[in-house]
Amino acid sequence: MDPATASPSMMARSFAKILRLRRASTISGHEGMESSKDDRTHKLKFSKSLEGYSSVLSEPHCGSKGKEEEQQQQKLSNDREIMESLLANLFARISSIKAAYAQLQFAQSPYDPDSIQSADQAVVSELRNLSELKHYYINNQFDIHTLIDSKAPLEAQVQEQRNLLKTYKITTRKLESDLDFKDSKILSLQAELLELDNQNKSLKAMLQPGRCSLSSLDDLHLSGLNPNHLLVVLRYAVKSIRSFVKLMVQEMESARWDLDAAAGVIHPDVVLWKPEHRIFAFESYICQKMFSDFHHRDFNLSLLKDCANWNQQQFFDEFVKLKSSKTRQVLDGKVAAASGLWNFCRAKYLSLVHQTMEVAFFGSLNYRSLVSSGRGFPDSEFFLVFAEMARRVWLLHCLFFSFGTEMEASIFQVRRGCWLSEAYMENVVVADDGAGVRPAVGFTVVPGFKLGKVVIQSKVYPLLGEPNGRS
Template sequence: MEPPRVAPQTDFGSVARRITKIIRLRRSAASSVAANGYDDYDATRKLKLPSEHGDFSAAFKPQDEELRKKDASRRDREAAVESLIANLFASVSAIKAAYAQLQVAQSPYDPDSIQAADGAVVSELRRVSELKQAYFKNQFDALTSSISQPALAAQLEELRNLIKTYKITTHKLETELELKNSEIRALQDEFLESDKKTRALEAKLHPRCSLVALDALHLSGLNPTHFLTALRYAYKSIRSFVSLMAREMESAGWDIDAAAAAIQPDLLRLKKTDHRSLAFESYVCLRVFSDFQHKSFGLPVLDGCSAWDRRKFFDEFTRLRSIPINQSADGEQSPVAQFCKAKYLSLVHPKMESSFFGGLHQRAMVSTDRGFPESEFFIGFAEMARRVWLLHCLFFAFEPEIERSIFQIRRGSRFSQVYMETVTSAEAEGSRSGEVVGFTVVPGFRVGRSVIQCKVYLIPSEPKADGRS
């Protein structure tokens, strides 16, 4: 059996020493704090925050003052830069105005203005250089600088310089415009003189196909010879238009012989292919001279012409004698323009126009009064219509009591040299005894006692049933 354990004896002496040591340490720490006059309570009590907002602002007042100074400095710098730029633009605009004045003073030459403008340019360039130097040296102050002005004043100066430049430029352009107008008038006079000479030469080369002989015509001196001259002038344009129409037919792939035979079957029967243009001339004359004996051509749009007297018709002839239709006084609403449009719609069939141009745009333009087509075909037609209108005006410019009429010859009529003129050359004069009128190419006219022969196409007369010719 194991003997009972005996509890170890506690060393109270060592324990007491440890406790005494701890107490000493605490006392020494407390005495050192007391010696410095500081303890935790006093530190907490002495740390007091300001109770009012005013005291808080006062604590940060030096920092706010610094920010305000920086902001004011930045604003001053921006104002200085703005003033510098405004002054720079004002100087540039002043240079532009002075340079514009310098250019104007060159022609006509003005030495005083040139010297003044040159001095202004040099002065403004010097000012720009001074602004540049002040900016680089950071010595620019719009309030104290002698080379600059406030931004608003500089902007106003820039606007004044721009207005001055515009005025100088406007004056220069007006001067150039006047010079161009003078050149245009001189060229117009030269053109009229050249045109007069050209028409004089044309009259010498083709005395029957020009109206130059009627330039000095007066109403009191009007006679049938003048009318004959105008008729030949109109007939020339008819032949030109027929040639143009035949060319369009060939381009469109038409059978020219069949088209001519459809108008005048005698050409197909006689196999006169070289006379096919005469069939087209007869067709065109039939259309454009229809109702020629009426003042209004029988057209409702020309009813106003029914009240014209001989003086009005003669004035119309004189006015339109040498100008195209589109340059007449009333433009597209003038009587000659209305006549041209009505005759175009009558003569040119829609199928013909569609075949020539692939559509009816020219017809639509004419019928809706949207202007005149600019095609060669319509221009040729318009010139023909103008000349026929001139002939019409001259026809009614004669005295009312003078007998006037237009006539054509019926088919099968015997040829008469008094009233007819053949369009083909006969091989022998006596061969005409066996020929009769096949169709009228150009109608004839009677003016007073004068008869202007109509142009006819002759064909062999058909034998009678009993064998007599």
């Protein structure tokens, strides 16, 4: 239809229709908004708190953020667990190396090749494991627990404590071994010191023969015997012999004996240099009697036949037992009766003290009868000094046979007229009568001894005339 020909009524109807349509649209939009508002309000009524309301308002955004935080925390927790496992295994393996190295050191002394090889292999193995641990950590630290044969942290800590305990035990054993070694070293040095002290005492006794004693032989052992010990006991015995000779000479003088004649009977072919030299003749007589058959284990006496079968150890034990005994014990027979000394005293007294001498000294043979019967010794100074002399000679005899056959021990005396040799003899009158003394032997005063290559000089009295032979 042409707009120019349209009537006004038709235009009015069209405009009215447009208004109605717009109004209807407006009303419909208001109703939809109210409906949506009612729904929203209805939903809010189910939220009992602000927390529920907040979740409703921010649900899409806050859900993704919380998941990221949870993943990050989980990652940190895994890293912490991995690091704890790494450190625990690291310290466990270091402690294993320490324990293996301690075992390696301990096996060095005393040397144990098997233990050394085992400990060395353990050290190498643990070092290899430690190197692998370092390699995996540098290259892939986050997957380290899957790449190595590692223990759980708690198990690794337990293993570390076990390794430390093993190290402490090995160290303790090492210290105990060192302590035992030092103790043995101390004992060895103490024994060496004791031996040196004894040798010093022996040398002192040689330099000061007038102060002879057996204190230097305390704690003496059979394995430590040497010729110096025999020299000490010899000087100890000779001193006692001289004491008895002096007492015997006093008894002779009291009995009004002719001392020159008595000395002449002992060595009739020897002219003494001075009257006072008679003492050497009497000493020679006593030594001849006391040392007679000295080289026989039983002194060639029937009363001592049991001693003929004694060995080296038995003689040494006898020496140790009687070394510190008192003379009164010898007289009582409590010690000597069980050792052979008692019978030695009896036999030597009967051999040395002649019947004529005893009657002259004591007026009867009662003392001799008492000794011969075996009931004991007379209680007098004379017998007390004799018993002490016999004890010392018996000690020398026991020590002499303590050296054994391997030492080739022997006793010797020098024949009259032999040349005087300084290697085997000592001149008893050199000290006061050295001028004009001829180098020849008149008689032996004290016999000498030879132990292997060591010679203990005999004491000899020189002749006035020319020598008749050589030693």
